[in-house]
Amino acid sequence: MEPTLLKARGLEGSRTLSSYLSRGGYEGLRRALALGPQEVTKYVIDSELRGRGGAGFPTGRKWTFIPKDHPGPRYLVCNADESEPGTFKDREIIEHDPHLVIEGIAIASFAIGAHTAYIYIRGEFVRWAKVLETALAEARQEKILGPDVLGSGYPLEVWVHRGAGAYICGEETSLLESLEGKRGFPRLKPPFPAVVGAFGMPTIINNVETLACLPSILTRGPAWFASIGRPRNTGPKLFSVSGHVVRPGVVELPLGVTFREIIFEHCGGIRGGRALKAFFPGGSSAPVLTAAEVDTKADFDACAEAGTMLGSGGVIVLDETVDMVEVAANLAHFYAHESCGQCTPCREGSDWLVDILERILDGHGRPEDPDTILRICRFASQGMTICPLGDAFSLPISSIVNKFRDEFERRIAAATPAPQKKQPVLPWAGPRPGFGR
Amino acid sequence: MSTAPIHAAHPEELHEVRFDPTMESQIAELLTHYPVPRAALLPVLWLCQNRYGWIAPGVIEAVAARLGLAPAFVQGVVTFYTMFHTTPPARYVLQVCTTLSCSVCGAGELLAHLKERLGIGPGERTPDGTFQIVGVQCLGACGGAPVVQVNDDYYENLDPAKLDALLDELAAVKE
Numbered sequence: 001m002e003p004t005l006l007k008a009r010g011l012e013g014s015r016t017l018s019s020y021l022s023r024g025g026y027e028g029l030r031r032a033l034a035l036g037p038q039e040v041t042k043y044v045i046d047s048e049l050r051g052r053g054g055a056g057f058p059t060g061r062k063w064t065f066i067p068k069d070h071p072g073p074r075y076l077v078c079n080a081d082e083s084e085p086g087t088f089k090d091r092e093i094i095e096h097d098p099h100l101v102i103e104g105i106a107i108a109s110f111a112i113g114a115h116t117a118y119i120y121i122r123g124e125f126v127r128w129a130k131v132l133e134t135a136l137a138e139a140r141q142e143k144i145l146g147p148d149v150l151g152s153g154y155p156l157e158v159w160v161h162r163g164a165g166a167y168i169c170g171e172e173t174s175l176l177e178s179l180e181g182k183r184g185f186p187r188l189k190p191p192f193p194a195v196v197g198a199f200g201m202p203t204i205i206n207n208v209e210t211l212a213c214l215p216s217i218l219t220r221g222p223a224w225f226a227s228i229g230r231p232r233n234t235g236p237k238l239f240s241v242s243g244h245v246v247r248p249g250v251v252e253l254p255l256g257v258t259f260r261e262i263i264f265e266h267c268g269g270i271r272g273g274r275a276l277k278a279f280f281p282g283g284s285s286a287p288v289l290t291a292a293e294v295d296t297k298a299d300f301d302a303c304a305e306a307g308t309m310l311g312s313g314g315v316i317v318l319d320e321t322v323d324m325v326e327v328a329a330n331l332a333h334f335y336a337h338e339s340c341g342q343c344t345p346c347r348e349g350s351d352w353l354v355d356i357l358e359r360i361l362d363g364h365g366r367p368e369d370p371d372t373i374l375r376i377c378r379f380a381s382q383g384m385t386i387c388p389l390g391d392a393f394s395l396p397i398s399s400i401v402n403k404f405r406d407e408f409e410r411r412i413a414a415a416t417p418a419p420q421k422k423q424p425v426l427p428w429a430g431p432r433p434g435f436g437r
Numbered sequence: 438m439s440t441a442p443i444h445a446a447h448p449e450e451l452h453e454v455r456f457d458p459t460m461e462s463q464i465a466e467l468l469t470h471y472p473v474p475r476a477a478l479l480p481v482l483w484l485c486q487n488r489y490g491w492i493a494p495g496v497i498e499a500v501a502a503r504l505g506l507a508p509a510f511v512q513g514v515v516t517f518y519t520m521f522h523t524t525p526p527a528r529y530v531l532q533v534c535t536t537l538s539c540s541v542c543g544a545g546e547l548l549a550h551l552k553e554r555l556g557i558g559p560g561e562r563t564p565d566g567t568f569q570i571v572g573v574q575c576l577g578a579c580g581g582a583p584v585v586q587v588n589d590d591y592y593e594n595l596d597p598a599k600l601d602a603l604l605d606e607l608a609a610v611k612e
Contacts, residue, residue, distance in 0.1 A: 166518050
């Protein structure tokens with residue numbers, strides 16, 4: 001497939017405005033300004049573009065949730081928090097083609113009637129925040145942004161807002177709290193951000209990759225976009241592939257390729273000639289799939305049918321040497337560290353999972369532990385918490401217990417009794433670093 | 438170009454903080470980005486951390502006064518996020534990613550090597566104040582696992598030999 005989102009990768013000077021313009025840049029925005037907001041929204045609805053940040057919600061429909069005739073300002077927020085473990089695709093777009101993101105932001109802002117947009121980028125991405133700042137300055141200079149976008153009379157300002165280290169701020173309501181200068185505590189929904197968002201005003205939050213799809217939808221038409229993939233699962237998708245593959249990295253493929261193609265054809269297969277054991281198809285918050293499920297199609301609906309989710313498209317590949325109990329413990333550490341602490345099931349549940357999984361690894365597992373883990377996971381998911389972080393650890397960790405229960409039971413059968421001891425989780429305990437090989 | 442070291446201001450310099458005209462104008466510019474001053478809190482804290490190296494109690498007081506917020510509120514925000522230093526950091530903060538992809542690709546070996554070479558583990562710093570190790574969660578660069586972020590810069594696909602070369606280079610930089 002000819003790349004759309006990564007077509008600038010490998011070109012010299014691809015970050016500059018002149019390079020972007022020479023590749024037909026900002027033609028999509030010109031077309032959008034000529035079409036008008038309603039027609040742009042119709043284009044995006046017809047393209048069947050679904051959000052690339054994790055939830056896969058139809059982008060055009062999301063835009064229509066903004067109340068008509070709302071008097072106050074509206075905002076567009078580009079979510080560049082990219083904090084889901086196994087995901088590093090947005091950074092790739094920003095690194096090679098920041099103007100593609102800015103054009104997407106301008107198109108979306110125009111469609112929803114926003115005159116201010118923010119790019120919320122994770123705090124660690126200092127370099128990529130600077131790349132965006134530089135590109136924004138160029139765009140302002142050339143009157144692509146500012147009081148009169150491309151001479152159309154439509155005003156738009158775009159600002160970069162850097163986070164400061166918090167996984168939860170990738171969740172859209174937590175992101176809004178953080179944008180407003182507060183601790184990143186997720187908000188209850190409803191009201192949804194499209195109704196009450198940033199600064200109490202209607203706000204649309206779209207992922208970097210989602211926005212980067214917009215220029216080509218405008219220039220090549222929604223039918224072209226919808227012709228890639230299959231109905232309801234259309235368009236190109238970036239897959240971030242990491243772990244035990246020969247060539248880790250970001251690959252752009254049509255939705256609906258199989259994970260076998262992604263892992264074995266595009267990323268060179270498993271390192272060292274070893275066998276595939278398991279993989280997370282959409283970041284670490286997606287239920288794990290086993291080697292037997294590698295022919296699952298990588299799109300939203302096929303992943304849902306397989307009992308998992310495409311999520312952000314972060315494929316974490318694990319080979320046969322990996323101990324799945326260690327994987328579960330590593331993930332539990334991550335989520336315990338990143339739980340904001342508002343909701344008891346998530347805050348306590350993730351902490352208890354760390355305790356139990358560490359105890360099993362220390363050789364003191366108990367026969368009831370696998371069921372206790374599953375019970376904690378049920379308690380912390382399915383609407384028991386304000387935001388989906390409870391689900392984000394419950395789903396993958398319970399899937400590991402369900403699919404690799406024998407590994408837990410083998411350790412437990414050989415275990416010796418020991419008193420439960422509380423492990424420190426904060427501030428720097430971190431996950432178990434060394435996977436014992 | 439190698440990573441710039443952090444110059445952490447001495448705690449005594451930060452008892453009472455007054456922003457100089459450059460910082461004042463930067464803060465004024467940041468305030469134009471948002472409809473309410475509070476929203477500029479994170480950017481202003483970044484400005485301060487870049488300037489003073491860390492967020493001392495005196496800095497919290499000054500930021501709160503400038504943005505019309507309660508110091509306790511600012512303190513709450515500073516401590517929620519992991520990247521603000523509330524104590525003076527070493528010149529180089531080595532943030533070793535320990536989440537899944539980095540872990541299965543050798544983050545443990547990197548930490549063991551750092552322990553052997555520098556004698557410190559996560560949460561500790563060398564007595565001369567050159568290096569500090571922090572075990573961090575996913576840095577969003579899993580394709581280059583294992584990853585270490587040194588101050589603002591990412592170093593990817595590391596192994597003990599590359600890490601040694603990096604540490605040699607950083608340690609050689611004079612104040």
